[in-house]
Amino acid sequence: MRISELSRRSGVPTATIKYYLREGLLPPGRATAATQAEYDDTHLRRLRLVRALIGVRGLSVSATKDVLGAVAAHAGERHQVLGLVLGARPVDEDGEPAPAPGGTEVDTLIGELGWQVSEHAPSRAVLGETLETLRSLGEEISHEALLGYAALAERTAVLDLDQLDPHADPVDQAESALLRTVLLEPALLALRRLAQEHESARRNT
Amino acid sequence: MRISELSRRSGVPTATIKYYLREGLLPPGRATAATQAEYDDTHLRRLRLVRALIGVRGLSVSATKDVLGAVAAHAGERHQVLGLVLGARPVDEDGEPAPAPGGTEVDTLIGELGWQVSEHAPSRAVLGETLETLRSLGEEISHEALLGYAALAERTAVLDLDQLDPHADPVDQAESALLRTVLLEPALLALRRLAQEHESARRNT
Numbered sequence: 463m464r465i466s467e468l469s470r471r472s473g474v475p476t477a478t479i480k481y482y483l484r485e486g487l488l489p490p491g492r493a494t495a496a497t498q499a500e501y502d503d504t505h506l507r508r509l510r511l512v513r514a515l516i517g518v519r520g521l522s523v524s525a526t527k528d529v530l531g532a533v534a535a536h537a538g539e540r541h542q543v544l545g546l547v548l549g550a551r552p553v554d555e556d557g558e559p560a561p562a563p564g565g566t567e568v569d570t571l572i573g574e575l576g577w578q579v580s581e582h583a584p585s586r587a588v589l590g591e592t593l594e595t596l597r598s599l600g601e602e603i604s605h606e607a608l609l610g611y612a613a614l615a616e617r618t619a620v621l622d623l624d625q626l627d628p629h630a631d632p633v634d635q636a637e638s639a640l641l642r643t644v645l646l647e648p649a650l651l652a653l654r655r656l657a658q659e660h661e662s663a664r665r666n667t
Numbered sequence: 668m669r670i671s672e673l674s675r676r677s678g679v680p681t682a683t684i685k686y687y688l689r690e691g692l693l694p695p696g697r698a699t700a701a702t703q704a705e706y707d708d709t710h711l712r713r714l715r716l717v718r719a720l721i722g723v724r725g726l727s728v729s730a731t732k733d734v735l736g737a738v739a740a741h742a743g744e745r746h747q748v749l750g751l752v753l754g755a756r757p758v759d760e761d762g763e764p765a766p767a768p769g770g771t772e773v774d775t776l777i778g779e780l781g782w783q784v785s786e787h788a789p790s791r792a793v794l795g796e797t798l799e800t801l802r803s804l805g806e807e808i809s810h811e812a813l814l815g816y817a818a819l820a821e822r823t824a825v826l827d828l829d830q831l832d833p834h835a836d837p838v839d840q841a842e843s844a845l846l847r848t849v850l851l852e853p854a855l856l857a858l859r860r861l862a863q864e865h866e867s868a869r870r871n872t
Contacts, residue, residue: 577865585857592854615858649797652790653820660782661824
C-alpha cells in the first residue's frame with residue numbers, strides 16, 4: 463500500500479508517519495520509485511504499536527525506539543516481549559531510566575509480595591505518592607489492607623494476561639496487552655464505584 | 668475560631684468560605700459582633716466534606732447542596748449517609764439527574780450481578796463507553812472476563828468499606844469513604860500494572 467493508505471488505515475497523519483520513518487521507529491517501505499514506497503501489514507502493525515507506546519503509554523520517541531529495539535531482539539520470546547512492553551517506562555533526557563523511588567514502604571511491600579518488577583517501574587512512585595497523600599489527609603491505609611489490595615491486583619493481572627490470544631504473534635500480543643492495560647482502567651474504577659454503592663446498600667438492609 | 672483560622676485549618680481561602688456561607692453549604696457561625704462570627708469543629712468538618720464533594724467528586728455547588736440536605740435528613744442512619752455520598756452524582760441544569768445510560772450490556776451485567784445501584788450512577792456510562800472503545804479497537808472484553816473483573820471489584824469494595832471506622836460519626840465516615848474511594852484510585856491502578864509486570868515475568872520462567 464502507499465503511505466496515503468497506510469495513513470488512512472492507521473488513522474495516523476502522513477506527516478507523522480514520515481517523522482516516524484525518519485526517526486527509525488518504522489522500517490522503510492519497499493522503494494518503487496525515487497519518491498515512492500510500498501508498505502505492508504507489518505508496517506501497519508508496527509505503527510499501531512508505536513502509537514500505543516507513545517499515545518497510550520506516554521513514552522518519548524527515543525524511549526519508544528529503545529523498547530522497539532529490545533522487542534526486535536527478543537521477537538520470538540513471547541513473555542520477554544510482553545514484559546518489555548508492559549514494563550516500558552519513560553527515560554530522562556540522558557537516556558537513563560527516570561528514577562522512580564516509591565519509598566521504603568513500597569519496596570518493603572513488593573519484597574514481601576515477592577513481585578519481580580523493575581526498580582524503575584513508574585508505578586512504584588505513583589503508589590508511594592498516593593499512600594503519602596492519603597496519610598497527609600489522615601486516611602492512612604494499613605499495611606494489612608495494602609496486602610489485600612495487592613492480592614486483588616494480582617488476580618486482576620492474571621485475568622488480564624489470561625485473555626491474551628496465546629497463538630497471536632508476540633508483538634501483536636504485547637500491543638493488545640498494552641491497549642487493554644490502559645484502556646480498561648476507567649472500566650475497572652467504574653466497577654469499583656458501582657460495587658461500593660451496592661455493598662453500602664447491602665450492608666444497610 | 669474566626670473565619671481566618673477556619674481558612675488556615677481547612678486550607679480553603681476565606682473568599683471561598685464566604686461563598687459557601689452565602690450559598691448555604693456551610694451553616695452560619697455564631698455572631699459575636701455585627702461583622703464577626705465564631706466557627707467550630709462542626710464547620711471545619713462540614714467544609715472538608717464540601718471540598719470532597721466538589722473537588723474530589725466533581726459535583727456542582729447546587730448538587731452538593733442537595734446531597735448535604737439529604738445527608739442532614741438521615742444524619743443518624745450510617746449506611747443511608749454512606750450511600751448518599753458514594754452515590755452522589757452530577758445533575759443537569761434543571762436539577763434533574765443527568766441521564767447516564769450504560770447501554771444494554773451494562774444493564775444486563777448489573778442485573779446478573781444482582782447489584783443495587785442507582786440507574787443514574789455515572790459509572791454505568793463510563794463502563795459502557797470504555798467497553799465500546801475497546802470493542803472499536805478490536806479488543807472486545809468477553810462477558811465471562813467482565814464477570815471476573817466485577818467479582819474482583821466486589822471484593823475491593825468490601826475491603827474499602829471494612830476499613831471505615833465503625834464508631835465514627837456517620838458524616839465523618841462518609842467523608843472518609845469518599846476520600847478513600849477517589850484518592851486510592853491511582854494506587855490501585857499502579858498495583859495492577861506492577862502485578863502485570865510480575866505475572867508476565869512469572870509466566871516467562
